[in-house]
Amino acid sequence: MSDTNQTIAEGAPPALPLAINLQYTKDLSFEVPAGAEIFASLRAAPQISVNIDVQANRLQNDQQVFEVALTIKSEASEAPETEGGPAGRKVFIAELTYAAVVTLTNAPPELVEPMLLVEVPRLIFPYARNIMGDVTRDGGFPPVVLQPIDFVALWQARRAEFPQTAGNA
Numbered sequence: 001m002s003d004t005n006q007t008i009a010e011g012a013p014p015a016l017p018l019a020i021n022l023q024y025t026k027d028l029s030f031e032v033p034a035g036a037e038i039f040a041s042l043r044a045a046p047q048i049s050v051n052i053d054v055q056a057n058r059l060q061n062d063q064q065v066f067e068v069a070l071t072i073k074s075e076a077s078e079a080p081e082t083e084g085g086p087a088g089r090k091v092f093i094a095e096l097t098y099a100a101v102v103t104l105t106n107a108p109p110e111l112v113e114p115m116l117l118v119e120v121p122r123l124i125f126p127y128a129r130n131i132m133g134d135v136t137r138d139g140g141f142p143p144v145v146l147q148p149i150d151f152v153a154l155w156q157a158r159r160a161e162f163p164q165t166a167g168n169a
Helices: 003-011 037-041 109-138 151-161
Strands: 018-031 047-058 065-077 090-104
Touching (some): 018 109, 090 109
Antiparallel strands (some): 065 090
């Protein structure tokens, strides 16, 4: 190898020990509990809540291959009739589990958890966001446009809620 090529190779950042093998919609559900009647009676924009969860599971004990599942649940309810009153009927419920199969190659043990629970969800989130928007729009409602998610904060909050013991990731 020439000196120039060696210098370029030495100056390059190390390759990320993460490969996304495939992505897929694991589960998708869209419900309008009140049926067509909700379209006639809806007077104001519904109140929308969103919950997000990330799970990672090893697929084979002898290999560093994992399934990372990003679950997004969005529920819309009629706005309360009076300020501070109870929410009205459910307008729609959309649930999506979008997953990726990933391989970690020579990843340092301290980076495995953050790569699976932060980096992979960050990479697949735009696809899940697009699906949620399309499903709610195709269901007859304005699309749910999810704001960017801070997966580091989500991961840290989960770690604080469920402290890890030595040897567990």
